[in-house]
Amino acid sequence: MMCSKLKKNKLFIMIGLLYIGLLLVNPGKALEAFNNSIYYLKEMFIILPVIFLLTVAIEALIPKSVIIKSFGKNSGLKGNFLAFLLGSLSAGPIYAAFPIGKTLLSKGASISNIVIILSSWAVIKVPMLANEAKFLGVDFMLIRWLLTVVAILLMAYITAFILKKKELQAHNDNDENTNSLMIKQEYCIGCGLCVRMLPEMYKMKEGKAVVAVTSMEEESVEEIHKTVQKCPVGAIQYTSKIEQN
């Protein structure tokens, strides 16, 4: 536990040590550096709650499942628009978009729309626009946003032109008919939400969540599905034999 905490705050500890070292060698400079940081720290804490509130409101008001449902085989402009909406209204790093993109692909979404979802998920986060405007100016934010939307559309069409849908990997994990629960370690960000929701199923190990049990009770199926939905990066994978019967 101690070790994982250290690992998680590696950068913070490194910078802290730098400051302590500097304080010993040249206290004047250390103080100057700290004072220089204060302005940005203050600005950050003014904008942080805005990002938090916007993320929460978007998540609660526009459930992703609604957009995904209306997605279907929609191509054309409406599909593109939905793809932009889904990408820019979602929270989390780009790799959190991979599982969702994959699900939509199997539902018949086009290559260009997958590119739009992944790219807009990466660059045009609505709450992040507030952050960008704060530190780089509103003009900067607006122009970059506009250019990025155009660039993503071009990229989407170019990719669809180069690639055939067949060429996309559509492999599925082969142990589908077993009752299996696993957490994809490469996706997990170690937020610990699943552990708090279901401490009897999951535990933290070296800063990442892992499945703690080997056998499952039937009654926990629903609870597990809840954690699958709640995981902010979609790292929990669950196939239930019980449900399929």
Place this chain on the structure above:
Amino acid sequence: MDIFTMVFWAIAVLLFLTSIIRSKKNTLEAMKKSKSMMGGMLGEIVAIILLIGLVLTFIPPELVKKVLGTSNTFVSSVVAAIIGSITLIPAFVAFPLVGSLVDVGASIIPAVAFLTTLTMVGVVTFPLERKEFGTKFAFTRNLLSFGFAIVIAWVMGGLL
């Protein structure tokens, strides 16, 4: 607080209240989720900001202007785009970092190139993307993103 920050605050609070009125349960759940995501980043945010202080103290503005200024934007934008592709810091903290460099005289062209590739091109996440969508898709998307990041940077440099 400047006017734009106030506008953003107003929009955020308004939307948040709407969401509470619409569904208290959903809002609370979304709050929990965001809290776990943002809470994990807090240490990193403060660390990066303290790093900004060090950079501003020890790297003289003249040097920033010379290296990242308007004189050789081609090289600097390509280098910035490469750095952005391989770094994995939340966009969150990238804005104050880049903002501080622009404040002391860095050109916005490398700044935009860095910000765009930071989130859109992922060398670190490339193996994951490849696994999920195949090699050709991952290559095409990342290469196109890299190219367009530089184009966006250049167009912005011309406009602003």
